[in-house]
Amino acid sequence: MKIAYIKPFAIALLIIIVDQLIKIWVHQHMYIGQEIHFLGDKGMLRYTENNGMAFGWELGGVSGKLALTIFRIGAVAAIGYGLYYxxxxKYHRGLILNVALIFAGAVGNIVDSTFYGVIYGYAPIFQGRVVDMFYFPLIRTQYPAWFPFWGGQPFEFFEPIFNFADAAISVGVIAILIYQKRYFKHEPAVETNLNSEVVEE
Structure with a gap:
């Protein structure tokens, strides 16, 4: 296999391994809801599990969970093919790297939802829960009383709890949005044929 193919998929594999090592460590050394603070109250590990998508979003019920997992597998196959393409x-290297991040993050979460239920003995295949742990509640305050709908209610930024795979997906997507003009800029066509009319002296 050419080195051009090896590097992006090697980066993706490294991200998947790191993601799984973190999740396994958290599962084996923490209990649900436990917190380990490393930035005081602004940054911590908080062990959570969810049935759904990135940052704890989810579809309800067994059928919703199954549909989501099958969708993930199909999406990963499509992203993997897209990365190969x-x-x-020979698209921009930055685009290839960011798609590799998205691919790795998607695979990382598929491993949880597909196999963790079987590995840890709490659910059949495709019904596993995704392990999340990174929590950065940088701002904790409340909406002012005059604020529509949420006046007086608590406000927190950044509220979602996520994992390394989620972070890889987010970085990849955000970078593509920011640098899309560079990644998809129009390259002038290279003329390969001479003018059909030959001017003879």
Missing amino acids: LIHH
Whole structure:
């Protein structure tokens, strides 16, 4: 396999391994809801599990969970093919790297939802829960009383609890949005044929 293919998929594999090592450590050394603070009250590990998508969003019920997992598998297959296509057609290296991040993050969460229920003995295949742990409540305050709908209610930024795979997906997507003009800029076509009319002296 050419090195152009090896590097992006090697980066993706490294991210998947790191993601799984973190999740396994958290599962084996923490209990649900336990917190380990490393930035005081602004940054911590908080062990949570969810049935759904990134940052704790989810579809309800067994059928919703199954549909989500199957969708994830299909999406990962499509992203993996897309990554191969980008490499094969020599797209911008930054785009290839960011798609590799998205691919790795998607695979990392599929491992949880597909196999964790079986591995840890709490659910059949495809019904596992995704392990989340990173929590950065940087701002904790409340909406002012005059604020529509949420006046007086608590406000927290950043509220979602996420994992390394979620972070990889987010970085990849945000970078593509920021640098899309660079990644998809129009390259002037290279003329391969001479003018059909030959001017003879």
